[in-house]
Amino acid sequence: MKKGFKWVSLTLVLVMLALMVAACSTKESGNKAAEEPKKNVSLDFVWFSDGAEGDVMKGIIKEYETKNPNIKINLIEVAYKDLSTKLKTMISGGQPPALARISTTEIGAFSNSAVDLAEKLGGVDTFTSQFIDSLKPYYVVKNKVVAAPMDVTANGLIYNKTLFNKAGVKVPTSPDNVWTWDEFAAALKQVKEKGGAKYGLVWDFTPHRWSTLLYQYGGSMMDADGTKATINNDAGVAAVQYFKKLHDDGVMPTSVWFGGENPNNLFRSGEVAAHLAGNWMISNYKDVTNFEWGVTYMPKAKQRSSVPGGKFVMAFNKSGVEKESADFIQYLSSKEVNSKYNKDSLFMSPRKDSAKLDYAYGKEMFEVFANELANTAPAAAQDWSKQEIVPKFSTDLKNSIIEVVGGKTSAKDAMDKVAKIIDKAIADAKK
Template sequence: MKKNSKAMFVLLSTLILSLLLAACGSNESVNSGDSGKKKTKLDFVWFSDGVEGEVMKEIIADYEAENSHVDIELIEVAYSDLPTKLKTMISGGKPPALARISTSEIGAFSSQAVDLAEKLGGVDGFTSQFLDSIKPYYVVDNKVVASPMDVTANGIMYNKTLFDQAGVEVPQSSDDIWTWDEFNEALKTVLNKSDAQYGLVWDFTPHRWSTLLYQLGGSMMNSDGTAATINNEAGVKAVDYFKKMHDEGVIPTSVWLGGENPNNLFRTGKTAAHLSGNWMISNYKDITDFEWGVTYMPIGTNRSSVPGGKFVMAFQKSGVEEEAANFISYLSSKEVNSKFNEKSLFMSPRKDSADLNYEFGKEMFALFADELNNTVPAAAEDWSKQDIVPKFSTDLKEGLSDVIADGKTSQQMLDEIAELINEAIEDTK
């Protein structure tokens, strides 16, 4: 009898301990200690590119001070591990309350996301606060599946020292922007009349190349995503011009054919310009060997950049959907979002926070914001279709390299990509 009682005691003790441990798991109410009050715990999966993780910790501390019943735990992961981490948590029945995601993950997890529109004022009311150009990224099937945290834009950094040596002045206002031919000739002048060894380095990604596509009036797909358009006249023109700049030695082949890092080439002080994104402002702020700045991108048929950014998503079945939505509402406010982006040296997606008091690069960020304000809708419409784009983007990158190397004509390559796009569209049906 004593043995049975002892066994029963051990069994009950184990069961009680298991229940206590489960109660202290993610996203559940836990005892806050001496106060005897329960706290709502929110797991927030997070990755950092720079200092923004430390900024977010400050914001979380402020929120917890105002909301003593909430405990937010930042679970930091490498960006490359983010999709696997989220899939593992969701498939294991323990989705996080929140996660920071990029445009690439929205499509993959939108079906597991909380519809923020229901909790934060409706689709129109919520989205009206943010830049129109990024709306296709986070509004899916008329549901707000994520909230914008920061926004990115493609643009051009240039070496002021080299341009001054060559006596070339960059455009001073949006009323005086170069055409692509004028920009190309300006780069040739800098190459010939300064210490420059390279004209324009261009990030080795189809995303950055597509900037030229949109500026020349092209797109990868039609507006409703039902058919490829990349192989039309505008697309061919964009590839041909890209190849022409390589053939003329303005863009070095070492990046798109040799895998050389364009950031390193610009840092040498021997490169006239770099087509990349606004995140390079923070990356290049430690350069002291030469002067550099940001200038307007050239105009083709129209002006355009390509918008991107990071978002925060709340997940269904976390058990704390309401509390997660409340925190997202706090993060999305003008005051908090402005603080996050100003301290992180990011651009705010809010329409009323375009002019932030950055500690570095205020005028540069303003110019990138101007590029976004002049971006065509096709840019976000294309890149928001993350159920389609990953199925052809690598082939597009490799195809562009093939054209530069004279392996294919522009039309041949784009026809092949168009076929892949149309196949991917059919797969989604």
């Protein structure tokens, strides 16, 4: 009995040892699997630059690759004018890039090929809640997040401090006491008379910049759904009429909207009191030293408004690296990285929590533009996000405004004409 018991005990011990060895082996094997390096992945990133942002992005990519050694990001730099053609060629050839930097113009054209970032980055509401609301119509298409905002642009007012000071005219220093347009026009006349300005206000020769006045009057080019034209309603007509009045009263020179003179060059001459332009002119005018200049709040009509725009990053389906692309976009969209990108590039951040950045140049000026965006009418982005329609009538809108300013037609007749063109463009887009 004792001998048999010993054999049974020995057998049990051996079985237990075998199980322990097997368990240890399995655990070690599992640890080895967990420690195995991730699969190496390469992401092609089609990119264009307007200024120094390309170098800034290269630095961000280098940091990301250091943190993620299995990821290699290839920046494919192209001229902006070649961007659409490059992307169409890659997509139609069955080799879409992982990522691309795009503007508002390209979002609609490539949204069907885009990865729905909402599915990978926490849902539509969670993702979009990080960014200023006025941008949402640009990158949320059919309840899908087809791109992520990288920087934002706004229209605003740059003025010649030297001329204003000479005339004894003080500009608004708070959004709580902005001028009305009539008050602003009176101030510009005073700067011309007492400050020696040759011109009061120059305004970029584009429908986009002009539409700032349209939204301030409470108007829009189309209804919110983009189903019919609204530019010929009372607000649209009033905006065109006032634009004509600014020319008739000598506040604005006719040379920009009639003669094609460059408002940038005019302002640089030091003979212009103010320039209604985009925030990118802050870095453009950085080298102006023959007079002092700054940024103040735009006047208002029925309400305050600017017009938002910007650049975005899109990830593409069928690239084979959709998850890795979405992960990189999430990194780029974070407060820390997005703030660094915009601060170093002298851009404005689209993030709600990054309206005030510690810029090396123009910090206070950027904050004024950010405030203009925060007070922008929803109609602005609703209109300009419809890029399948807007390009089909924007030139006609510009030409019609010129005809009104020149006294060749009434504001009502001109906007009725544009409305018909818009309605046709809407109908054609549905075919």
